[in-house]
Amino acid sequence: MAAGNGIRGTRVGAGPMRWAERGDQAPRRSITYWCANGHVTEPAFAVEITPPVTWDCPRCGLPAGQDRQAPPERPRVEPYKSHLAYVKERRSDADGEAILQEALARMRQRCS
Numbered sequence: 001m002a003a004g005n006g007i008r009g010t011r012v013g014a015g016p017m018r019w020a021e022r023g024d025q026a027p028r029r030s031i032t033y034w035c036a037n038g039h040v041t042e043p044a045f046a047v048e049i050t051p052p053v054t055w056d057c058p059r060c061g062l063p064a065g066q067d068r069q070a071p072p073e074r075p076r077v078e079p080y081k082s083h084l085a086y087v088k089e090r091r092s093d094a095d096g097e098a099i100l101q102e103a104l105a106r107m108r109q110r111c112s
Helices: 083-090 093-111
Strands: 028-030 033-035 044-046 054-056 063-065
Antiparallel strands (some): 028 044, 033 063
């Protein structure tokens, strides 16, 4: 049974630490990214690194770029292909028929 204390397993001073207690924060800069839907994202990066060219938009998931006038295009989504679809791309119907006849001949030879 629950006792009426909603906070369990805590002690005095167990709260989140403040920045002054953690130490100095690395110098940062914000980079602005825009996605094709017009969403703006401003992640912060350390000053000494080169920021990535694209960043995933947290609102819609599309890639976002640093150029507001020309954001990256939506990625092309290709439908799922089965193994058979890939095989049909590489082989013609005549090739498939020849392979089938060869396999059937081997199977008949084993059975007799």
